Amino acid sequence: MTNSTRRRALFRADQVRELDSIAINVGAIAGIQLMKRAGRVIFQQLRLRWPLAQKVFVCCGGGNNAGDGYIVAALAAQKCMQVQVLSAVPTARLNGDAAAAMQFALAEGVQVTEVDDWASCLTLFDEQSVVVDALLGTGIKGEVRVEYERAINAINAGKARVIAADVPSGICSDTGVVLGAAVKADVTATFVGLKQGLLTASAPEYAGEMCFDELGVPFREAPSPLASAYAEVQPSAEQITRKSYRLKARPADAHKGLYGHVLIVGGDAGFGGAVAMAAEACARVGAGLVSVATQAVHVAPVLARLPEVMVNAVASGQELEPHLVKPSVIVVGPGLGRSPWSEQMLQQVMKTGLPLVVDADALNILAAKPACSEVERQNWVFTPHPGEAARLLGCTIDDIQADRFSAARAIQAKFGGVVVLKGAGTIIASATETLVAKVGNPGMATGGMGDILAGIIGALLAQGLGPAEAAGLGVCVHGDAADLAAFDGGQRGMLATDLISHIRKLVNPGVPSGG
Structure with missing residues (x-):
């Protein structure tokens, strides 16, 4: 049904360090050369985005990330810009390539100041200046130390534009969490391998717009032995977008029987809107038939909204069985x-061997039933938000958000199938791969969005996609539809049903969609 292409490899920090090592030791690319390339990319981005900037302040720490910053300072000096390095640590701590980079900056006449009182720098960080964040890189362990926290707070309190070198200082590049304090950047230039944590949890709020550069490290087209060496570093995850998938056009002799029959089960008293939204999204994505099993009170309202959908009143599990x-x-x-x-509905559904999308309170019921903790099947898709994920694993929401990658994989290992851990940078975990979809916008923080997503994924399963493929494409269509809805009327006040008209365009090849 689809042809999967165009995925971007993601890596953990230790894997990126391994890639650096391979480039240096196997590819004979000197470490200082990689540093100069990184500094050049940062400086190019700075000049491209803020060509009228009058002053550049490069905030440096004591590691290789600082070396990137010193290169930027040297390049700015070469262009006769007003530039100053503000060091959060004694410069005597620098060694290796970072120390060489500092000498390069000093040779270009760059002033380097060791700062103790970062509050005094607030007047420097004005609207006419750009701050280069080169304080901390991917090697940070635990929460940021006080000398860095003061620098981070000063940067965030200032009015200057900010570009971060590799990662915003204080962000864990593996998980995307804030390690006590973090720089809020307008742009993050990241290198060699795209860090998985930059796409999820809190990182998108702090990273701003991201640009990625491999720094000329030849991942795919390198001559042997470098190519084979790189093949040993398998990505920890992959980034997907809607362009990672392509739905095939329908044949001229198509009929509804080719595209599946999706049954939406839900809508206890007072919650009929949820099944209506899921059913409408399912129909708009192209399921051949859509039916609903719900409480009797919701039959007429759902039919009034969706006359194309078959709606059945079921008062018990026994009444659901024939449907x-x-x-x-x-x-x-x-x-x-x-x-x-609700429990009767889920019990009957679980007896079938059919592909399932398990959402909302179905997940909560599973989590609350000890007997269900042993249930495992490969043809279902779980779609928890962090709260539901916490209940499935018997932990807290903070535990989930502390490492969303591990949480999604843990749920998948426990229950099988595919897990869609919703949130900023949605994680899709199957038995064989982990995907990240950085799609959508904060306007989606409203009721009903999950019902729309469940309906989308159900329709894609019905049309022949496998669980992982349906989940990945479904998440991307859902997020892109939300972006189009935000373009129409803004994020605040967006309703889940605002996505539906856009969803139909996004799943039809060749139809203009703005996406």
Whole structure:
């Protein structure tokens, strides 16, 4: 049904260090040369984005990240810009390539100041200046030390534009969490291998716009033995976008039987809107048939909104059973609630061998039932938000957000199938791969968005996509539709149903969508 292409490799910090080592030791690219290339990229981005900037302040620490900063300072001096290095640590701590970079900057006449009182720098960081954050790189362990925290706070309190070298200082490049304090950058220039943590958790809020440069390290087209050496460093994850997938056009003799029958099960008393939204999204993505099993009170309202959908009143698990014969996919959870009725619905659905999308209270019921902790199947997709993920693993939301990659993989290992851990930088984990989709916008922080996503994924499963493929494409379509809705009317006040008209365009090849 689709052809998967165009994925970008993501790496942990230790893997990027290994790539650096291979480039230096196997590829014979000197470390100082990589540093100069990184500094040049940062300086080019600075000049491109803020060509009228009058002053450049390079804030440096004591590691190789500082070396990138000293190179930037030297390049700025060569262009006769007003530039000053502000060091958070004694410069005597520098060694190796970073010390060589500092000497390069000094040779160009750059002033280097060791700063104790960072509050005094606030007047420097004005609207006419740019700050280069070269304080801390990917090697940070634990929360930032006080000397760096003071520098970070000063940068954030200033009015200057900020460009971060490799990662915003204080962000864990493996998980995206803030390690006590972090620089809020307008742009982050990151190098060699794209760090997985920059795409999820808090990192997107701090990284700003990202640009990536391999620094001429020849990953794919290198002559032997460098190519084989790089092949040993397998990505920890991959970034996907909607362009990573391509839905095929439908044949001229298509009929609804080719595109599956999705049953949406949910809508306990008071929650009928959830099944209606899931059903409408499912139909708009192209499922051949969509039906709903819900409480009797919701039948008329759902039919009034969606006359194309078959809506059945079910008062018990026994009444649901005959409706489980014809569907090819079941979406269970939207508006399901946690009543005895809800549990009966889920019990009956679980007896089928059909592909499932398990969302919302269906996840909460599974988490609350000890007997379900042993349930594992490969043809379902879980779509938890962090709270639901915490309940599935018996931990806290903070535990989930501290390492979203590990959390998604842990749920997948426990229950099988595919896990979609929703949030900023959605993680999609299957038995064989981990994907990250940095899509959507903060306007999606409103009720009903998860119901729309569940319906999208259900429709893609019904049309023949595998669970991982349906989850990945579904997340990207969902996020891109939200971006188009935000373009129409802004993020604040966006409703889940605002996405539906855009979803239809996004899943039809060749139809203008703005995306």
